[in-house]
Amino acid sequence: MMKWLGLGLMLTHLFSLESNASEKNYTDTIITTNKKENKANTLNPIIIAFNIRVPIYLEPKSGQDHPEGTVGTPASQALKNTNLNYEWQNIPFSRVMKMIEGNMTKICNPSLFKTEERLKFSKYSNMVYQDKEILILSYKNHPTLKDNLTLEQLLSSGDFKLLAKQGYSYGNRYDEIIKHNEKNNVTRVITGNYEIIKMLLKKRSDFMFIDPTELDGIFIETDITPEQVQTYSIKDAPEGNKRYFMCSKKVSNEEINEINKGLKINRLKK
Known part of the structure; x- marks a missing residue:
């Protein structure tokens, strides 16, 4: 069983730390789409990348194609609520970041934090999960x-x-x-x-x-x-970090909106 606590170099702008936010604090984002672009873009599956990191991602059970966990479970449930063509792949984190930043293919990771630096080369969904305070x-x-x-x-x-x-x-x-x-x-x-x-x-x-x-x-x-x-405890600790689907720019705006619809269905079922 792979463990989340591996060694390895990471990019300078890699990920952060991200308790479920209340509905009143949640803001949906709708991205303007280009229908001509999206029609071609939805033909290829989106890689949904993860790597085993307890408790965020747990080893997939026998016969499962997706991980469970604090992020794995809501992310997989949201995707099941969509009509997207996607496949889960276990990929080392540093490799995922290079693939997203290099816009090498259609790829998302559902457990990443949003930073100004990352917004320059990626797209984000609405919130998947919110961590507890550090x-x-x-x-x-x-x-x-x-x-x-x-x-x-x-x-x-x-x-x-x-x-x-x-x-x-x-x-x-x-x-x-x-x-x-x-x-x-x-x-x-x-x-x-x-x-x-x-x-x-x-x-x-x-x-x-x-x-x-x-x-x-x-x-x-x-x-x-x-x-x-x-x-x-930290006296002035900010609220827990929020985790999102962070995607390469090859993932269309239409597909991001579809992920957001899936996440919204998750919330409405609670």
Whole structure:
């Protein structure tokens, strides 16, 4: 069984961290379509890319062509509500990003965050899933970390050192303050969350940022236990990051609208 916590280089503008938003906070997007373009564009299937990453994507069950999980389940349900021609493929994340940015084929990943940089080369659906608020994670009994510190206190005071994933977006607010303090208080590492936690357990730094649902997945899938680590809330934490179908520009506006219709049917069934 593939694990979500693999090593590997990622592009500089890769993905971020993204609890279901209430209906009143949800805004549908309808994209203007070019019917001549779309008629030809819908002939080829859209690749729906994923890679196993508990709990976001779980290994497909026997006979299934799609993953389940916090993103896998709503994404697959939405697609079933459409008339689209698509196929799920298990593709390494870094490869997916290159395919989307290079506009190599019709491809989407339903678990990515929306950033200004990515909007330059991709198209987005409406929201698929919203993460819980990010937590601070550290080794047990850190001498000075505590609940309800602000992001400024964590990163601008010089009292704490952050371990952050290279090429990973934690959300716009987090990315901004990490970038501002990168030279003095941040160490970038080319590893997954599992390896970062192992570094923290060796007290090579003070803390990391993590989505609580992902942390639950680590406890389930690895040898790390809740007794070894400690989490803290952030006083001014932004709301959980939102995840979307992020698609190459070869995916037509008509097809994006069809995905959005599928997502809307999901919400109406709840």
